[in-house]
Amino acid sequence: MKLSWINYISAMIKKIAYLLLGVFFLYACGSCGNKGPSDGKGLEEIPDDILNNGVSMISEEAMQGFVDNMSSPVEMAALVKDLDVSFSNKYLAPTDNIENFNTNFSQAFSLGIYGADLGYLNMYNKTNTVLDYIGAIKTLSDAINVGQFFDFTTLKRLAQNNQNLDSLMYISVHSFNEMDRYLRNNNRSHLSVLIVTGVWIEGMYLVTQVYKEAPHPELKERIGEQQIIINKLMIFLQNFKADKQFQSLIDELSILQNEFKDVSISIQQGEPEAIEENGMLTIVQHDVSIVNITDERVNSIIQKTEEIRNKLIRK
Amino acid sequence: MKHHIKTLLIFSTLFLLSGAVFSQDVSELTAQCAASAGDVTYLKDFPAKLDAGTPGGKPPSAKFSMLLSKNTSYRFTICNAPDSDGEAVLEIFDLNLLIGSTYNKTTGKDYPSFDFKCQKTGVYHIFISFKEGKSGNAVGIMSFVEKL
Numbered sequence: 001m002k003l004s005w006i007n008y009i010s011a012m013i014k015k016i017a018y019l020l021l022g023v024f025f026l027y028a029c030g031s032c033g034n035k036g037p038s039d040g041k042g043l044e045e046i047p048d049d050i051l052n053n054g055v056s057m058i059s060e061e062a063m064q065g066f067v068d069n070m071s072s073p074v075e076m077a078a079l080v081k082d083l084d085v086s087f088s089n090k091y092l093a094p095t096d097n098i099e100n101f102n103t104n105f106s107q108a109f110s111l112g113i114y115g116a117d118l119g120y121l122n123m124y125n126k127t128n129t130v131l132d133y134i135g136a137i138k139t140l141s142d143a144i145n146v147g148q149f150f151d152f153t154t155l156k157r158l159a160q161n162n163q164n165l166d167s168l169m170y171i172s173v174h175s176f177n178e179m180d181r182y183l184r185n186n187n188r189s190h191l192s193v194l195i196v197t198g199v200w201i202e203g204m205y206l207v208t209q210v211y212k213e214a215p216h217p218e219l220k221e222r223i224g225e226q227q228i229i230i231n232k233l234m235i236f237l238q239n240f241k242a243d244k245q246f247q248s249l250i251d252e253l254s255i256l257q258n259e260f261k262d263v264s265i266s267i268q269q270g271e272p273e274a275i276e277e278n279g280m281l282t283i284v285q286h287d288v289s290i291v292n293i294t295d296e297r298v299n300s301i302i303q304k305t306e307e308i309r310n311k312l313i314r315k
Numbered sequence: 316m317k318h319h320i321k322t323l324l325i326f327s328t329l330f331l332l333s334g335a336v337f338s339q340d341v342s343e344l345t346a347q348c349a350a351s352a353g354d355v356t357y358l359k360d361f362p363a364k365l366d367a368g369t370p371g372g373k374p375p376s377a378k379f380s381m382l383l384s385k386n387t388s389y390r391f392t393i394c395n396a397p398d399s400d401g402e403a404v405l406e407i408f409d410l411n412l413l414i415g416s417t418y419n420k421t422t423g424k425d426y427p428s429f430d431f432k433c434q435k436t437g438v439y440h441i442f443i444s445f446k447e448g449k450s451g452n453a454v455g456i457m458s459f460v461e462k463l
Binding site: 028039068069070074077078079082111169170173175177178218221222225228229232265267272274279280281282283284286287288289 | 342346356357358359360379380381382383384385386387402407411412414415426428429430431432433434435436437444457459461462
C-alpha cells in the first residue's frame with residue numbers, strides 16, 4: 001500500500017515535471033526572438049484562425065503564395081527614378097507622429113508604409129534621411145515583436161558611413177523578407193497582409209503623385225495594372241474581416257478598388273524567346289500586356305489614393 | 316526522473332540549436348547567392364530544402380508565386396548549399412507554360428542564372444527541384460536588373 005502511494009506520487013511528479021517542461025518550451029519558443037515590448041492590446045498575440053473566427057476563406061498555402069512581390073518598393077522606386085524624376089521628401093510619410101500608431105494593426109500597416117519609403121530613399125541613396133526611417137521601422141517592428149529580423153546597428157552604420165549602399169539595400173530588403181516569412185510561417189499572416197497593404201498603398205501614392213507632376217505613359221500603365229494587385233489584396237484582407245479594424249480598412253480600400261472597375265488589361269500573345277550570349281541566358285517574353293485606362297479614371301484613382309493614404313497614416 | 320529531464324533538455328536544446336544553425340546557413344547561402352547574381356538589386360529569395368522523391372515518381376519541388384511587372388528585367392539565380400546531395404534547378408512558369416529554366420534538358424547545360432525580360436504584368440510561378448529527384452538544399456534569388 002505504502003509502495004503504491006509512493007509510485008503514484010512519483011508518477012504525478014513526473015507528469016507535473018513534463019508538463020512544466022512543456023510549458024517552459026512553449027513559452028521559450030513563443031518568445032524566441034521577441035525582444036520588443038508588447039502593449040498587450042495587440043493582434044500579434046492572436047493567431048490567424050482565431051482572428052478570422054476559425055473560418056479560413058482561403059488556405060494557408062494560398063496565403064503563402066500571395067505576398068511575394070505583390071508590391072516591391074525597389075521596383076516602384078526604380079520605375080520613378082528611371083524616368084529621371086528627382087527625389088522629393090514630399091512623397092514620404094512623416095516619421096514624427098509614430099507614437100500615434102499604438103495598436104498592432106496600425107503598427108503593422110505603418111511598418112509597410114515606412115518600408116516602402118525606405119526603398120525609395122535607398123534607391124536615391126538618401127542616406128541622411130534613411131536614419132529617421134530606420135528608427136521608425138525599429139520602433140514599429142519591436143512593437144509587433146519582429147524587431148529581431150532587422151540588424152539596426154549595421155543598417156545605421158552603413159547609412160551613416162554612406163558606404164556599401166548595395167549592402168544597405170540588401171539588408172533592408174532581406175530583413176523585410178525574413179520578417180514576412182516568419183509572420184506567415186507562424187500563423188501571423190494577418191500582420192503580413194497589413195504590412196504588404198502598407199507597402200502597396202505607399203508605392204501607389206508615390207507613383208500617382210509623381211504622375212500628377214510628370215504624366216508619363218508608363219506610369220499611367222503601371223497605375224492601371226494595380227487593378228491586378230488590389231483585387232488580390234482584397235481577397236486576402238477579406239480573410240480577416242471578422243476584425244473590425246480589418247473591416248474598416250476593407251471599406252476604405254473597396255472605394256479605391258471600385259475605381260479600377262472599368263480598367264481593362266488585354267494580352268497580345270507571343271512565344272517566349274531564349275537568347276544565349278557570352279554564356280548568359282536571357283528569356284525574352286513576347287506576350288505583352290496592354291492596359292486600357294482613361295485619363296479621367298487615372299485622375300480619380302490618384303485622388304482616392306491620396307485621400308485614403310493620408311487618412312490611414314494619420315491614425 | 317532527473318535522468319529523463321536531463322535527456323529531454325539535451326535533445327530539446329540540440330533540436331532548437333539545429334534550427335538556429337540551419338537558419339544561419341540559409342542566411343549565409345542567401346547572401347552569397349545574392350552577391351553572385353552580379354550588379355543587380357536583390358528582391359526575393361526562395362529557400363528549398365527537399366527530401367528525395369520516390370523512385371519513378373515526380374521529383375519533389377518547392378513552389379513560389381511571384382508578381383512580375385511589365386517592362387522589367389529580372390535575374391533568377393540558383394545556388395546549391397555545400398552539403399546538398401542533389402543539384403538544384405530553378406524554373407519559371409506562366410500558368411502552366413515553362414518559360415525559363417537554369418537547366419536545359421535538351422543540351423544538358425546548366426546556367427547559374429538567367430534573365431527574364433518581362434512584358435506582361437501578372438503572377439508567375441517559380442519551382443525549385445533537384446535533378447533525378449535527389450534530396451537537396453538550395454536557394455534561388457530573384458533580382459531586379461533594369462527597367463526596359
